[in-house]
Amino acid sequence: MSSTALRRISVATLTAALVVGVTAGCSREDASTGAKAKSTASGGKVRIGLVQVNQQAIFFNQMNAGAEAAAKKTGADLTVFNANDDAVQQTQAVQNFVQQGYDAVIVEAIDVNGIKPALRAAAKAGVKVIAVDGIIDDPAVDVQVGVDNAAAGKQMGAFVNAYDSAHHVTAKIGVVGALNSYIQNLRKDSFAAAVKAKGATVVQTVDGKNTQEGAATAAENLLTAQKGMNTVYATGEPSLLGTVAAVKSAGAQNRVKVFGWDLTKQAIDGIDAGFVAGVVQQDPKTEGTKAVEAAVSLVGGKTVTKKIDVPVTIVTEKNVDPYRSIFK
Known part of the structure; x- marks a missing residue:
C-alpha cells in the first residue's frame, strides 16, 4: 500500500509484536505522566490501531476499507486488529497498542462498558481514543464517530x-x-x-x-x-x-x-x-474514514468535534439500485 503500512493482525500476533514494538524504541514519554509524545517506530508517521469486531461481516470490512483509504491519504500507519467477536481480545488489543507506543486507537466495541478501563488507561498514557459505531460514554473517548x-x-x-x-x-x-x-x-x-x-x-x-x-x-x-x-x-x-x-x-x-x-x-x-x-x-466506509481523519487531527494537536454523526438511509425498492454494485 504505497508508503503507508497496513497490517491486519490477531491477538497472538499483536502480543508477539509487543516485544518488537518496545525494543524498537518508541519516543512516547512515561505513560504514568499522561504526557503525549509522538511515536517514531513508523518513521515519524502517526500510528493508529483499529480494534475491530470481526472481518466476516460486510459492514466491518467496509469500515476497514474507509479507514485504510484515509490512512493512505494522510500518510498514517494503520494496524487493523480482528477480535473475532471476542470482547476480551479487544481489551487486550487496546492494552498492547498502548504498550507499543501507538498514537491513537479506534475501537468498534463489542462490550461498550467492559472496554472502558482499557480506554481510560490509554487516555492516561496520552493515546488518543476514538470510538466508532458503538457508543462509549466515557471521558476517555476523545471523539465518537457513527450513527445515532x-x-x-x-x-x-x-x-x-x-x-x-x-x-x-x-x-x-x-x-x-x-x-x-x-x-x-x-x-x-x-x-x-x-x-x-x-x-x-x-x-x-x-x-x-x-x-x-x-x-x-x-x-x-x-x-x-x-x-x-x-x-x-x-x-x-x-x-x-x-x-x-x-x-x-x-x-x-x-x-x-x-x-x-x-x-x-x-x-x-x-x-x-x-x-x-x-x-x-449505514455508511461504514465513511465511519472508518472519519475515524482515521479524527485520529490524525487529534495527534497533530488540532481540535476535533466531540461527536461526528454519519447519517443513515432507509433503502427500499425505490432507491436500491445504486447499492447493487456494492453488494454483488
Whole structure:
C-alpha cells in the first residue's frame, strides 16, 4: 500500500509484536505522566490501531476499507486488529497498542462498558481514543464517530408506521435481535417505542446472538410460534441475513414483511422479491474514514468535534439500485 503500512493482525500476533514494538524504541514519554509524545517506530508517521469486531461481516470490512483509504491519504500507519467477536481480545488489543507506543486507537466495541478501563488507561498514557459505531460514554473517548442508533431505530419505527398506514395494516411485529449487543438493543428499544405509540404490537423478541446461523434458527422459531405475525424487524446484518433465509425457507414471503439493518446481496434479493420492505443502511466506509481523519487531527494537536454523526438511509425498492454494485 504505497508508503503507508497496513497490517491486519490477531491477538497472538499483536502480543508477539509487543516485544518488537518496545525494543524498537518508541519516543512516547512515561505513560504514568499522561504526557503525549509522538511515536517514531513508523518513521515519524502517526500510528493508529483499529480494534475491530470481526472481518466476516460486510459492514466491518467496509469500515476497514474507509479507514485504510484515509490512512493512505494522510500518510498514517494503520494496524487493523480482528477480535473475532471476542470482547476480551479487544481489551487486550487496546492494552498492547498502548504498550507499543501507538498514537491513537479506534475501537468498534463489542462490550461498550467492559472496554472502558482499557480506554481510560490509554487516555492516561496520552493515546488518543476514538470510538466508532458503538457508543462509549466515557471521558476517555476523545471523539465518537457513527450513527445515532437510538434515533435511527426510531426513524425505522416511523417508517414502518407510515408503511402500515399506506397499506392499511395494523402491525404485529416479531423482533430478531442480538441481545448481547448494546447498539442493537438501542435499535430494538427505540423502534419498539415508536411502533407501539402508533398502535402496533410487538408479539415476541428472539435472540439471534449476532450470528447468521443463530438468527436463522431464532427467526424460524419465531415464524413457527407467531402465526398471526405480519412484520419482522431485524436489528443488524446477521439478524437480517438469518431472517431473510428463514422467511424463504418457511415460504412465508407472502405472510410477512421484513424490515431491518444493513444491506447484503440477500437483503437486496428480498427487496426485489417484495418481502423485504425497508433496510436501514449505514455508511461504514465513511465511519472508518472519519475515524482515521479524527485520529490524525487529534495527534497533530488540532481540535476535533466531540461527536461526528454519519447519517443513515432507509433503502427500499425505490432507491436500491445504486447499492447493487456494492453488494454483488
